[in-house]
Structures are given as C-alpha cells and as structure tokens.
Amino acid sequence: MHGFIDRLDRQGSRTLLRDLKTGSSHPRSGEEKDPTVARDIQLGLYGLVTKKLARQWKVPDKAGVAYVYVSGRGEPERSFATDEDFDKLLTALATG
Numbered sequence: 001m002h003g004f005i006d007r008l009d010r011q012g013s014r015t016l017l018r019d020l021k022t023g024s025s026h027p028r029s030g031e032e033k034d035p036t037v038a039r040d041i042q043l044g045l046y047g048l049v050t051k052k053l054a055r056q057w058k059v060p061d062k063a064g065v066a067y068v069y070v071s072g073r074g075e076p077e078r079s080f081a082t083d084e085d086f087d088k089l090l091t092a093l094a095t096g
Contacts, residue, residue, distance in 0.1 A: 003046075015054060015060050015061075017047060026067070037092070
C-alpha cells in the first residue's frame with residue numbers, strides 16, 4: 001500500500017488526519033456505520049503513522065481520522081475522530 005496523508009489538523013489536544021476522496025461518500029450510518037477492512041484500512045494505517053510520528057511532526061499523539069468526500073454528493077465525511085471510534089477502527093482492522 002502507498003499513499004499520502006492529505007491533511008493534519010490540530011483540534012485541541014488531538015490531531016485529526018483527513019484523507020480527501022473524490023468518489024462516492026460512505027457515511028457512518030446504516031450498513032456502513034461500522035469500520036471494515038476493505039473500506040477503512042487506509043485510515044487505520046494513516047492514524048497509526050500519525051501516532052508514531054506525532055512527536056517528530058510536533059502534533060498531539062491522540063489521533064482521529066476521517067475520509068473527506070470532496071464531490072459534494074452525500075455526506076462530507078466518514079470519521080473516526082474520538083478515542084472510542086479510533087479504537088473501534090483499529091480493533092476491526094486487527095480482527096477483520
């Protein structure tokens with residue numbers, strides 16, 4: 001896998017990593033509410049990289065992640081921004 005982190009935002013005591021997407025949105029609702037390996041592995045990996053390199057990047061090591069859909073169609077984000085959501089994402093990826 002290869003890719004680029006599109007954006008890091010400091011939100012108080014945490015870093016929110018945002019990855020921009022041009023395709024259809026996949027909001028966290030209905031059948032797509034929970035994280036899946038196929039859809040969310042990139043976010044999980046980027047979040048782990050952010051936590052690992054936070055000190056070097058001079059950002060908080062508490063991380064949240066989100067896909068941001070720039071097409072303007074549907075919901076604008078698929079977010080795992082809280083500690084609980086990010087932990088749920090990592091658990092799903094580890095067991096998925």
